[in-house]
């Protein structure tokens with residue numbers, strides 16, 4: 261299909277990694293040059309500038325995790341999208357379930373952060389997904405629809421937006437939905453994107469996230485409308501991260 265987007269495998273390092281982790285990044289750079297897939301690592305903010313320098317000229321993008329909605333101001337401890345871009349990031353993850361739960365971020369705040377990312381010239385990687393209780397109550401599609409509706413800004417396209425479907429109960433647990441369940445949700449999200457953004461919605465990447473590892477990557481990445489993965493734990497080791505990317509070899 262002409263509109264099928266090129267896959268993206270993005271690593272979300274969360275609050276992991278000291279400067280010594282650049283050795284792992286160099287392994288990823290060395291192993292990741294060939295292939296059918298775009299690669300991105302989103303380290304903690306302290307490592308963005310160093311990693312961006314290491315990745316210069318390599319087939320690896322550096323992204324960030326979370327940003328403030330404002331460009332600058334009296335917001336102690338926060339980082340603006342402009343700062344992340346200045347440090348060398350090309351994208352930022354917003355609306356991750358850990359931010360939604362631990363920092364009580366609302367859909368409206370997530371949307372404001374996505375708009376901040378665009379203002380700074382970054383791609384917004386917007387995360388959505390249901391909790392275990394919501395899945396058991398058969399509310400998955402309703403939750404995904406509500407989050408997509410309220411977290412995604414108008415005017416999205418394949419360059420400025422990546423959607424990550426991450427069932428909360430699959431994150432860091434080793435549990436994953438069945439390929440059929442993933443297909444149902446990703447197909448539903450594709451429909452939402454096409455309904456909202458028209459033709460542009462066909463080529464916006466929809467990543468699956470939640471306990472992706474080398475052993476399940478091929479199965480999950482073959483699911484229709486899965487255009488790559490957002491990888492947490494398994495992105496911290498170059499071998500595992502590259503093993504996941506190899507699902508596209």
Ligand code: PGA
Nearest residue numbers: 431432470471491492493
């Ligand atoms: P996990 O995390 O791969 O460790 O489950 C995914 C994520 O939170 O993005």
